[in-house]
Amino acid sequence: MKNSRRNFLASLSMLAAYSAFPVSSFHFGISKKLKIVLVGTGIRGTSFWGKRLVDEYSDILEFVGLCDINPGRLEFAKKFIGTNCPTFVDFDAMLKKTKPDLIIVTTVDANHHEFIIKGLESGFDVLTEKPLTTDETKAQAILNAEKKSGKNLIVGFNYRWSPYSTKIKELLANNTIGKITSVDFHWYLNTYHGASYFRRWHGEKEHSNSLWVHKATHHFDLLNWWINSDPEEVYAYGSLDHYGANGxxxxxxxxxxxxxxxxxxxxxxxxxxxxxxxxxxxxxxxGYIRDNCLFRENIDIYDKMSAQIQYANNVTVNYSLTTYSPFEGWRLAFNGTEGRIEASLDIPYNNKTEISQAEMHAKEMEQNALEEANTESIIVHKLWKNFDTVLVPTEKGGHGGGDKRLHDKIFKTPNEKDPYERAAGSRDGVMSAIIGIAARKSIESNTPIKIASLTDIKPSANRT
Incomplete structure (x- = not known):
C-alpha cells in the first residue's frame, strides 16, 4: 500500500484545536516500515528514543536520519543506536532528503520549539521529549504551528504509564474518596540524581528555564491527568541555596x-x-562539558522550589521539589470529600531496601533493565472507617515501567483502547510546562500568575 507508512496518524480526527489525541488513533501499515528521524543525540535520544527502538521495534520502524550540531556525537550515536542511516548537522537538509513519517525531538529543551515547528510546517508528524518547551511564547508558537499544519504532535510523558501511577488514576476515577479537594505532592531528588542536573546544561535558565520546567513538568503532567482538570493560577517560591556559588x-x-x-x-x-x-x-x-562543576557561578536555576496551584475545578495543590535530598523518592496525598489517598515510592524509612542511592538513579534510567515486579502500597482511608492498603505490582527500571509501556502502546498496540487516556498531545505538553513557566514568573514578580494570561488555552474544569 503506497501510503501505509503515512497512516501513522492518518486516522486521527482532530476533535478540537489543541486537544489531546487518543493513542488508539495510531496505526501502522504492514507492508512498509515507519521512517523515523531523530534530532538531538544526547543520552536520552541515543538510548530511549534510539537504541531501544531499534532493539525492540525494528520490524516496524527504521531510522532514516540522525541530526545533531556535534558531528562527533553523531558518529557515536549511529554506532550505539545500531543504524546505518545517514547523519546530518543541518536539520532542514535532513528533512528534505529523508522525508520521514515521524520526527523525534530530543535536543536541549530551549530548542525544542525550533524543530517541532519546522517539522510541523514541513508536513511531518512530530514526537518530542518532555518538556514540550520552555516559555509561553514558544508554547503558543507550537500550538499555532500544529493547528495550521494539520499534523500532530506527541509528547513523551512516560510516568503516566507506570503501573503505580495508573493505579492512582484508577482509584481517583472511580471516586474512591469522593470529590478531590486538595493535593500534597513532594518530590525528592537525591544527591546523585539531583546533582546531575546542575552539572549539565539544565543548570542555566537560558537552556532549561529551570527544573520547574525540565523536571517538574513530569509531576505537573501527572497532577493534571490525575485531577482531570487544568491549572488556573500559580504562586511559587524558589531559591538557589545549595549548588552554584554556594559551594x-x-x-x-x-x-x-x-x-x-x-x-x-x-x-x-x-x-x-x-x-x-x-x-x-x-x-x-x-565545547559542551558533561562533568561540569556543581558550584560554578553561572548556575542560575533554583534548587529549592515550592508552589501552590489552584485548579479550575477548585482543587488546591501544594507542591515542592528538593534537589539535594539524602534519598530519592516522593510522597503524595489526595484529600477528598469522602476520604484520603496516600501514596509514596522509594522512601527508605517506609520499606527496607538493599539498593544504594547511587545505584537507584542508574537503575531508574536503564531503559531495558526492568526488574522482577515488586509490590508497593497505596493507602485508602475512608471517612469514619479504618484504612485499606491497596497493593500494586511495580518495577524499578525505565521510570517505574512507564518507558516500556509507552513505547509498546505507540509502536505495538496502537489501536487498543486505553481506559486511562494516557496519550499526551500538545495540550498536555503546554498545560504541564506552563505551570513551571508560571512558577518562575511568580517567583520573579512575587505575584500569582494566571494561566489564561500565558497562551490562548483557556483552563477547563473538566478535561473529559
Whole structure:
C-alpha cells in the first residue's frame, strides 16, 4: 500500500484545536516500515528514543536520519543506536532528503520549539521529549504551528504509564474518596540524581528555564491527568541555596579539579565508557562539558522550589521539589470529600531496601533493565472507617515501567483502547510546562500568575 507508512496518524480526527489525541488513533501499515528521524543525540535520544527502538521495534520502524550540531556525537550515536542511516548537522537538509513519517525531538529543551515547528510546517508528524518547551511564547508558537499544519504532535510523558501511577488514576476515577479537594505532592531528588542536573546544561535558565520546567513538568503532567482538570493560577517560591556559588570551592570540571579528594560531589566520568565516548571525546566540536562543576557561578536555576496551584475545578495543590535530598523518592496525598489517598515510592524509612542511592538513579534510567515486579502500597482511608492498603505490582527500571509501556502502546498496540487516556498531545505538553513557566514568573514578580494570561488555552474544569 503506497501510503501505509503515512497512516501513522492518518486516522486521527482532530476533535478540537489543541486537544489531546487518543493513542488508539495510531496505526501502522504492514507492508512498509515507519521512517523515523531523530534530532538531538544526547543520552536520552541515543538510548530511549534510539537504541531501544531499534532493539525492540525494528520490524516496524527504521531510522532514516540522525541530526545533531556535534558531528562527533553523531558518529557515536549511529554506532550505539545500531543504524546505518545517514547523519546530518543541518536539520532542514535532513528533512528534505529523508522525508520521514515521524520526527523525534530530543535536543536541549530551549530548542525544542525550533524543530517541532519546522517539522510541523514541513508536513511531518512530530514526537518530542518532555518538556514540550520552555516559555509561553514558544508554547503558543507550537500550538499555532500544529493547528495550521494539520499534523500532530506527541509528547513523551512516560510516568503516566507506570503501573503505580495508573493505579492512582484508577482509584481517583472511580471516586474512591469522593470529590478531590486538595493535593500534597513532594518530590525528592537525591544527591546523585539531583546533582546531575546542575552539572549539565539544565543548570542555566537560558537552556532549561529551570527544573520547574525540565523536571517538574513530569509531576505537573501527572497532577493534571490525575485531577482531570487544568491549572488556573500559580504562586511559587524558589531559591538557589545549595549548588552554584554556594559551594565551598569550584573547578573547571570534575576530571581536572584540585578538590577531588575533599568534594563530596566528585564524579569520575572517566569510569563511564559510554559518557566518555559520547561526551568527553566530542567536547572539541561544541565545547559542551558533561562533568561540569556543581558550584560554578553561572548556575542560575533554583534548587529549592515550592508552589501552590489552584485548579479550575477548585482543587488546591501544594507542591515542592528538593534537589539535594539524602534519598530519592516522593510522597503524595489526595484529600477528598469522602476520604484520603496516600501514596509514596522509594522512601527508605517506609520499606527496607538493599539498593544504594547511587545505584537507584542508574537503575531508574536503564531503559531495558526492568526488574522482577515488586509490590508497593497505596493507602485508602475512608471517612469514619479504618484504612485499606491497596497493593500494586511495580518495577524499578525505565521510570517505574512507564518507558516500556509507552513505547509498546505507540509502536505495538496502537489501536487498543486505553481506559486511562494516557496519550499526551500538545495540550498536555503546554498545560504541564506552563505551570513551571508560571512558577518562575511568580517567583520573579512575587505575584500569582494566571494561566489564561500565558497562551490562548483557556483552563477547563473538566478535561473529559
Amino acid at each position: 565551598p570551592f569550584r573547578g573547571t570540571n570534575c576530571r581536572t579539579c584540585d578538590h577531588k579528594t575533599n568534594c563530596d560531589y566528585f564524579w569520575d566520568i572517566t569510569k563511564d565508557k559510554r559518557m566518555m565516548d559520547l561526551y568527553v571525546a566530542n567536547e572539541k566540536h561544541d
